[in-house]
Amino acid sequence: DEGKVVSVPTPIRGTREEALVLRPFLAKHQVKSIIIVTQKGHERRSYLAFQKALQDLKILIMVTAANEEWFRPDNWWKSHDGLIYLFVEYLSLSYYWFKGFI
Secondary structure (H helix, E strand, C coil): CHHHCCCCCCCCCCHHHHHHHHHHHHHHCCCCEEEEEECCCCHHHHHHHHHHHCHHHCCEEEEEECCCCCCCCCCHHHCHHHHHHHHHHHHHHHHHHHHCCC
C-alpha cells in the first residue's frame, strides 16, 4: 500500500543517522515492522545499525537490496567499482562496530 510508504526528506549522512531520524516517527506511530531497501552489499550494516538504534522499540526489521545491474552476485568481483564498493562497505562495517553503532 503506497499510503504506508514513508520517506525521510531531511538530509541525512549515514545509515545510523537514518535510523535515529526515523526513531521518533516509528515510536509515535507504534510501528511493528519495517522493510529497509538499500544497496546490495549494504544490507548487513543497515540491519545491524537499525537493530541497535531501535532495539528498545521491539520493531521487526527486514532488509532487502534494490536491483542494481552493476553489482550482481555473479560478477561484482570482476570490476574495479565492485571491489572498491565492497572494500569500503567492510571498512564502514568495521567503523560502525568500533564506534558502537552496531
